[in-house]
Amino acid sequence: MKSLGKYIIFIATLFVRRESLGTYVRLVFDESVKIGVNSIFIFAIVSSFMGAVTTIQTAYNLISPLIPDYVISLVVRDMTILELAPTIMAIVFAGKVGSNIAGELGTMRITEQIDALEVMGINSTSYLVLPKIIAALFMYPMLVVLAGFLSIYGGYLAGTLTGVITGTEFIYGIRYDFVEYNITFALIKSFVFAFLVASISAYKGFFTEGGALEVGVASTSAVTNSCIAILLADYLLAQLLL
């Protein structure tokens, strides 16, 4: 409970004693490149293979001749949009971006760079953390959209190249009984997960005490706590919004 209270106070301090808007625009742009653009490669690899494997495994499990083949792509689509793209990729996001944020802020803390900001009269929380959270809120939903597209495309390639399903059936299944709200739900989840990963990782890094060993511990802790928060939020959002 003490940590939760400290985390809430930490979030509240993001919005006091802010610097000029121009400063934040530049910082958010820089962070967007670090958080978003630099994550495209790993997101592309993971999501493509995830879609491919999902297609093959779904086909493997659908052995009844009564079930049409297009169900394979329908399953891949719904799994991708509802869970794989926003949630599983959030775990990858926590591993890639969360550990980076915690490590960066932890190192800044132990090398007194955060103290240097404070002494200059700059709100270090707002200056260092707010741009990261805003950048994550901008970039993660875009990464989720990309991951969703590549996952389904990966499934299409795996299905058609192995002869599990024809291209026409795959496309038919993708379009069949499509619920647009699922996209909205996935985007809502992506905003929530982006906030959780960025803020929890920043919190863990910001309050690092000690040396290099503690920075490593903070990074690990950031990823672990982010993953737990993602899974809890995933369950709550599914209960509330579906």
Next chain:
Amino acid sequence: MIEIQNIHKSFDGKQVLHGISATFEQGKTNLIIGASGTGKSVLLKNIVGLIQPDAGSVLYDGRDFTSGDKVLKTDVRREIGMLFQGGALFDSKNVQENVMFPLNVLTKMPKDEKLDRVNTCLAKVGLENVNKKMPSEISGGMKKRVGIARAIVNHSKYLFCDEPNSGLDPQTSIRIDNLIKEITEELNITTVIVTHDMNSVMEIGDYVMFIHQGHKLWEGNNQNIFDCEVKELEDFIFANNLMRAIRDQNRKK
């Protein structure tokens, strides 16, 4: 001028500072000395506001920094420059960007003017043609000098240095000490230095305050420090062979 009045601080029930008071005058290099773990850095952090004292006050030219007035606190902080023990340069920025940082964030100065100011400050600390180097590409002494340039670039009225000589060779240490002294006198600022280096005390100690286990035991300057009759300070000063040899030689004379 900075006045600290009756500063108390404890951590987890352990008293670290016991009612320390002192006056640090403008245009002078004020040294806080003492052995490791005696509370020097904690006192410095209390003075610059990185730690809130449990009791007591810190006055910057009469302005009560510990009053809780956030606007006043921000105003005072923007007049403070600080050199940290390891330099605390921002790893992701090069030397020029590091020195320019306070100007970028705290002022709306045109870029040319900022660049001029940065180059002037870098020249003042004896660093030229290193603008584009990253902190990882420069030596410890250079990092300290960049740290000093960053501390004074915004025309700070108060300069704080936390162990500016740590990890430096004797020649570079003296160079850093003299640089701080020159800047203090030239810009007429109030400088407070935490150190346990006796060379610094002898070179630049206009005012020296000795702390032992969180208590202020002595204050004076580098002229009268050898006349002190405080056992703890004597132990501190004459801990090394060189200082003992000087003392013995003086006694023989």
